[in-house]
Amino acid sequence: HxxxxxxxxxxxxxEEIEYLQNV
Structure with a gap:
């Protein structure tokens, strides 16, 4: 679907965006 x-x-x-912001 x-x-x-x-x-x-x-x-x-x-999740990618949050990970990049945490680095």
Whole structure:
């Protein structure tokens, strides 16, 4: 289901952003 993939991508990207900000 496409929307499920998009939700997963958004979650991953959010984690990436938070990780980059913490460094």
């Amino acid at each position: 496409l929307s499920y993939i998009i939700l997963e991508l958004e979650k991953l990207m959010q």
